[in-house]
Amino acid sequence: MSGPVPLSSPVWHLTLIQTKMTPPSPPRRQVARLALCQRLEQALERRVTVVTAPAGFGKTTLLRQWCEELRARQHVVGWLSVDTEDNDLQQFGAYLLGCLRLGGVGGQAEALLRDDPMTPVNAIVSVLLNEIAADPRQVFLVLDDFDRLTSQTIRALVLRLLRYAPANFHLLMGVRHDQGLNLGELRAQDQLLNIGVDELRFTVEDARRFLCQTRGVALDPSSVQMLHDATEGWVVGLQLASLALEQSVDAAQVAHDITSNRYGIDAYLESTVLAQMPPAMKQFALRTSILERLGPEVCDAVMAEHGSSWEKLEWLEQHNLFLRALDEERRWYRYHALMAAALRRRAERSLATELPQLHRRAGAWFAEQQLWPEAVRHALACGDMAQAAGWVEAAAMALIGRSDVRTVLGWLAKLPPEIVQERRRLRLARIWAQLLSLRGRETTEAAALLAQEVTQQQALGHTSAADTSLLAEINAARALNAGLMDDSHTSMELGRLAHAQAQASSTAPGWVRRFAEAALAFGLPYAGRFDEVRQLRQTERRDLDSEVSLYADVYCTSMFGLSALVQGEIDEAAAIFEAALSKAEGMVGRYAAAAVLPAGYLAQIYYERNDMVRVEQVIAGRTAIAIQACALGSLQRYCRTCARWFARRGDLAWALTILDEGRELAGVRQWLRLRASCDAEAVRLHLLHGDLEQAQRVVDELSAAMPTTEPSPIGSFLETYASHAFAQARLAMAQGRAGQAVERLTEVQSRLHAAGMAYLHAIASMLLALALDQRGSQTEAFSALDQALAYAQAQGMVGSFIDEGAVMVGLLRARQSYTARPLEPVGSIVGQLLELLDTNHRPDTALTPAVQPHTGTASPLLSGREIEVLGHIAQGLSNKEIARALQVAPETVKWHLKNIFEKLNVGSRVEAAQVGLGLLRLLPGHTTEATGVAPPTKGRRTA
Numbered sequence: 001m002s003g004p005v006p007l008s009s010p011v012w013h014l015t016l017i018q019t020k021m022t023p024p025s026p027p028r029r030q031v032a033r034l035a036l037c038q039r040l041e042q043a044l045e046r047r048v049t050v051v052t053a054p055a056g057f058g059k060t061t062l063l064r065q066w067c068e069e070l071r072a073r074q075h076v077v078g079w080l081s082v083d084t085e086d087n088d089l090q091q092f093g094a095y096l097l098g099c100l101r102l103g104g105v106g107g108q109a110e111a112l113l114r115d116d117p118m119t120p121v122n123a124i125v126s127v128l129l130n131e132i133a134a135d136p137r138q139v140f141l142v143l144d145d146f147d148r149l150t151s152q153t154i155r156a157l158v159l160r161l162l163r164y165a166p167a168n169f170h171l172l173m174g175v176r177h178d179q180g181l182n183l184g185e186l187r188a189q190d191q192l193l194n195i196g197v198d199e200l201r202f203t204v205e206d207a208r209r210f211l212c213q214t215r216g217v218a219l220d221p222s223s224v225q226m227l228h229d230a231t232e233g234w235v236v237g238l239q240l241a242s243l244a245l246e247q248s249v250d251a252a253q254v255a256h257d258i259t260s261n262r263y264g265i266d267a268y269l270e271s272t273v274l275a276q277m278p279p280a281m282k283q284f285a286l287r288t289s290i291l292e293r294l295g296p297e298v299c300d301a302v303m304a305e306h307g308s309s310w311e312k313l314e315w316l317e318q319h320n321l322f323l324r325a326l327d328e329e330r331r332w333y334r335y336h337a338l339m340a341a342a343l344r345r346r347a348e349r350s351l352a353t354e355l356p357q358l359h360r361r362a363g364a365w366f367a368e369q370q371l372w373p374e375a376v377r378h379a380l381a382c383g384d385m386a387q388a389a390g391w392v393e394a395a396a397m398a399l400i401g402r403s404d405v406r407t408v409l410g411w412l413a414k415l416p417p418e419i420v421q422e423r424r425r426l427r428l429a430r431i432w433a434q435l436l437s438l439r440g441r442e443t444t445e446a447a448a449l450l451a452q453e454v455t456q457q458q459a460l461g462h463t464s465a466a467d468t469s470l471l472a473e474i475n476a477a478r479a480l481n482a483g484l485m486d487d488s489h490t491s492m493e494l495g496r497l498a499h500a501q502a503q504a505s506s507t508a509p510g511w512v513r514r515f516a517e518a519a520l521a522f523g524l525p526y527a528g529r530f531d532e533v534r535q536l537r538q539t540e541r542r543d544l545d546s547e548v549s550l551y552a553d554v555y556c557t558s559m560f561g562l563s564a565l566v567q568g569e570i571d572e573a574a575a576i577f578e579a580a581l582s583k584a585e586g587m588v589g590r591y592a593a594a595a596v597l598p599a600g601y602l603a604q605i606y607y608e609r610n611d612m613v614r615v616e617q618v619i620a621g622r623t624a625i626a627i628q629a630c631a632l633g634s635l636q637r638y639c640r641t642c643a644r645w646f647a648r649r650g651d652l653a654w655a656l657t658i659l660d661e662g663r664e665l666a667g668v669r670q671w672l673r674l675r676a677s678c679d680a681e682a683v684r685l686h687l688l689h690g691d692l693e694q695a696q697r698v699v700d701e702l703s704a705a706m707p708t709t710e711p712s713p714i715g716s717f718l719e720t721y722a723s724h725a726f727a728q729a730r731l732a733m734a735q736g737r738a739g740q741a742v743e744r745l746t747e748v749q750s751r752l753h754a755a756g757m758a759y760l761h762a763i764a765s766m767l768l769a770l771a772l773d774q775r776g777s778q779t780e781a782f783s784a785l786d787q788a789l790a791y792a793q794a795q796g797m798v799g800s801f802i803d804e805g806a807v808m809v810g811l812l813r814a815r816q817s818y819t820a821r822p823l824e825p826v827g828s829i830v831g832q833l834l835e836l837l838d839t840n841h842r843p844d845t846a847l848t849p850a851v852q853p854h855t856g857t858a859s860p861l862l863s864g865r866e867i868e869v870l871g872h873i874a875q876g877l878s879n880k881e882i883a884r885a886l887q888v889a890p891e892t893v894k895w896h897l898k899n900i901f902e903k904l905n906v907g908s909r910v911e912a913a914q915v916g917l918g919l920l921r922l923l924p925g926h927t928t929e930a931t932g933v934a935p936p937t938k939g940r941r942t943a
Contacts, residue, residue, distance in 0.1 A: 077140045117407070125164075147177055
């Protein structure tokens with residue numbers, strides 16, 4: 001027997017077990033359940049079918065027979081035999097998509113999960129549902145033993161799959177009990193078919209045919225009746241009776257023994273099955289009971305024998321001893337659940353000292369086959385925590401290199417905390433996974449753990465090449481953390497250090513170098529070092545594709561695009577982002593996290609070019625993914641552009657909802673730059689619609705959130721500072737304080753110019769021109785305007801000018817009439833802008849939402865108060881505004897929101913509004929008047 005995979009092995013991937021994704025092979029003797037198959041015809045008209053019964057009533061056999069019939073009719077059938085290891089979300093998702101892919105549907109979703117693990121699971125489900133909806137066939141997914149899953153996250157995933165399933169999708173589940181399935185809504189809609197234990201019981205005729213098949217001779221009718229009554233139609237009971245009859249011809253005595261209280265299932269299996277087995281077969285069954293599935297090779301490994309397991313498995317199946325083949329080639333088997341449980345209980349008593357060694361052998365064999373979930377399970381079962389940790393440790397960083405943070409966090413959760421804490425490699429894997437998860441609390445925890453690693457490394461010193469590689473990794477993580485916290489200067493310094501260390505090390509992983517480059521490329525432009533970014537881009541290593549995940553690669557490329565965008569080189573930035581987007585979409589589709597990352601930046605560029613068709617193309621359907629998976633810079637621009645796009649089309653409510661979502665997320669992730677950007681845009685929209693009070697409130701709250709001392713050097717905080725200044729200046733102009741606006745904008749314009757941020761400098765110049773014009777300083781206004789226009793003409797920036805509306809029209813016309821300053825340098829852009837303003841400054845009332853509302857039936861579980869909250873969300877109100885409207889505490893609103901998110905299976909206010917209201921409109925008897933829910937407001941928002 002070969003030993004385990006060496007701990008240095010970098011290979012780790014989820015090898016899907018094919019036999020889990022195909023129905024078990026039929027037993028050598030089975031009774032066709034024709035009446036039940038006819039009952040299952042109703043499944044064609046139901047969304048969900050649940051077959052519920054304790055072990056041994058033939059649930060799996062019935063579902064397998066029905067699957068044969070479905071396949072014969074050319075339907076798509078995906079089968080998954082669920083076990084307890086599938087409680088891991090990543091693993092369950094891989095199997096779910098894998099089994100459907102075998103049936104011929106779901107290829108895009110499967111590729112998305114495999115190639116871009118950073119993509120939110122909800123987005124992958126959406127892609128899957130779209131693929132199913134586009135398939136002309138009926139699609140059936142069978143989840144056998146679904147109740148083995150205890151993960152609430154996975155159950156929520158399945159419920160989401162059902163909630164938005166197209167008409168041609170059907171779910172069938174085999175369960176021992178239906179507790180916790182929450183299918184009441186489907187039952188109320190007559191979309192649930194439930195087949196219970198009474199229907200699964202064998203009839204007397206079924207029992208006669210079964211006993212005849214298993215014994216080879218027919219029993220007399222009275223004996224069949226006695227045995228049927230004694231077992232109450234329980235298939236396993238009849239199988240036990242058949243075995244007992246091999247030692248006794250007295251059916252009455254067998255029936256008496258079955259019904260006697262003296263016989264529990266373990267005792268009856270002992271007396272009827274185990275006691276009659278040859279000693280060698282009995283020892284084989286006891287020792288191999290530790291396995292969830294049995295094959296000749298792994299059984300040989302467990303038994304420390306060679307070549308004899310095949311005959312034993314065949315003997316057990318031929319003697320009908322509760323062993324079932326899992327594939328047609330009969331290479332894999334499993335014990336019946338009752339038999340396995342009885343054998344394991346017996347093994348715990350009689351083989352207690354031997355069990356750890358048996359598990360070690362099994363774990364080593366599975367590790368050799370790279371079947372990691374089973375390998376780790378056996379290592380944990382025998383208490384060999386070091387081996388389990390070693391296998392996870394060997395692979396964890398390879399998973400990080402693929403950005404597969406969900407799998408890493410799932411595996412680390414299986415290990416005892418003290419084992420993780422003892423091993424630096426596991427600690428670093430946890431830190432990387434938490435950082436890349438982009439979840440506020442986990443990111444904060446990772447930062448604290450990273451600080452501990454730095455302290456420990458400083459204490460140990462630096463003595464070897466291995467230390468250089470480790471230092472590169474630690475510093476790359478520190479640089480990534482600094483970038484996530486929007487500390488561009490620290491990101492630059494640590495990124496430079498990590499990059500140099502990674503370049504000097506021959507063992508530093510490619511993904512470490514890539515993240516170091518990304519951190520450096522993020523920090524440099526905010527220090528005005530744009531030439532260094534270009535040099536870095538020219539010399540970056542491109543031979544790392546096999547080691548680096550698509551997300552990490554696109555993330556780094558996007559940082560180069562961001563540098564061009566910060567400098568104001570829109571054409572160059574667009575080319576970089578478009579290349580990244582094309583690569584991501586070509587590999588994993590438009591709904592991957594890797595595709596949404598450059599899409600957020602491109603949305604802003606296309607908007608400034610007034611290319612609304614392409615704006616809609618890059619933002620359509622991506623809001624939820626962007627909120628969950630986008631880094632700060634991309635999400636900041638995505639939210640702002642989405643809001644402007646909605647507002648341009650006349651939908652203020654959705655625009656404000658997007659901004660409020662970004663604002664709340666900024667609080668969770670401590671992203672002040674995102675908060676300031678959303679608030680500055682909200683102020684613009686409030687003022688545009690005459691809501692001075694709301695604009696004042698937003699400015700006051702943002703001012704309170706700003707630090708009393710700005711960072712030095714200022715770095716990326718200058719963008720935050722500029723957003724705050726723009727909001728204050730707009731409010732000042734609206735209140736008739738043009739002088740204050742001029743003073744504020746002059747100062748920020750100067751700072752942006754010094755930093756080389758040409759795009760933001762142009763925005764500041766445009767606003768300064770408006771403020772100067774309002775103050776009556778026309779000559780100075782035209783000077784500032786010309787600076788903005790010169791940039792706009794060179795870079796094709798028109799969107800921000802158009803959004804200023806009538807005041808910009810007046811200023812541009814005055815500039816056309818001003819003869820004291822030559823118009824030629826900017827004459828063409830002035831004419832173009834006036835033409836665009838004339839055609840675009842008319843809100844389009846035919847709104848096409850960026851994320852289309854879902855269809856279906858609304859959940860009756862939403863309370864009246866929750867429906868009210870939902871309606872206020874759709875009108876764009878913040879939590880505080882909803883609290884004031886309902887006269888409740890803000891904490892109460894948050895509590896209602898939590899319940900709404902759970903009931904609708906959504907993750908954001910945007911999704912809640914779109915999903916909830918879309919469903920409510922279809923609920924019979926519910927109108928906007930009846931529920932108090934109004935459509936999104938097309939104008940001024942009221943609190």
